[in-house]
Amino acid sequence: xxxxxxxxxxxxxxxxxxxxxxxxxxxxxxxxxxxxxxxxxxxxxxxxxxxxxxxxxxxxxxxxxxxxxxxxxxxxxxxxxxxxxxxxxxxxxxxxxxxxxxxxxxxxxxxxxxxxxxxxxxxxx
Numbered sequence: 001x002x003x004x005x006x007x008x009x010x011x012x013x014x015x016x017x018x019x020x021x022x023x024x025x026x027x028x029x030x031x032x033x034x035x036x037x038x039x040x041x042x043x044x045x046x047x048x049x050x051x052x053x054x055x056x057x058x059x060x061x062x063x064x065x066x067x068x069x070x071x072x073x074x075x076x077x078x079x080x081x082x083x084x085x086x087x088x089x090x091x092x093x094x095x096x097x098x099x100x101x102x103x104x105x106x107x108x109x110x111x112x113x114x115x116x117x118x119x120x121x122x123x124x125x
Contacts, residue, residue: 008117072106
């Protein structure tokens with residue numbers, strides 16, 4: 001069961017908003033479909049991200065995938081340890097494998113609840 005305290009995109013990113021700060025990561029569904037992860041590219045602190053646009057890339061042995069931002073705003077913090085510990089994405093995708101903390105200036109209109117995201121994943125197969 002995925003956490004219901006956050007919102008999700010169809011492209012499998014999640015965000016948990018606390019006040020005006022969003023913590024962003026990718027879901028367990030995304031991690032399981034990417035399989036053997038080898039590289040993660042994240043933006044630097046201070047970078048501006050835009051809802052619905054790519055902010056980084058994650059690479060597995062079989063594909064390179066863009067990571068899309070569920071919110072717009074300035075990157076306040078980057079999980080600098082994550083690129084060297086990609087196993088965290090499998091172990092704890094909704095906890096220690098967070099990617100960015102962003103001061104929110106806007107949100108994607110495509111954000112879904114956990115229940116809607118679960119249904120989306122089930123339909124996707």
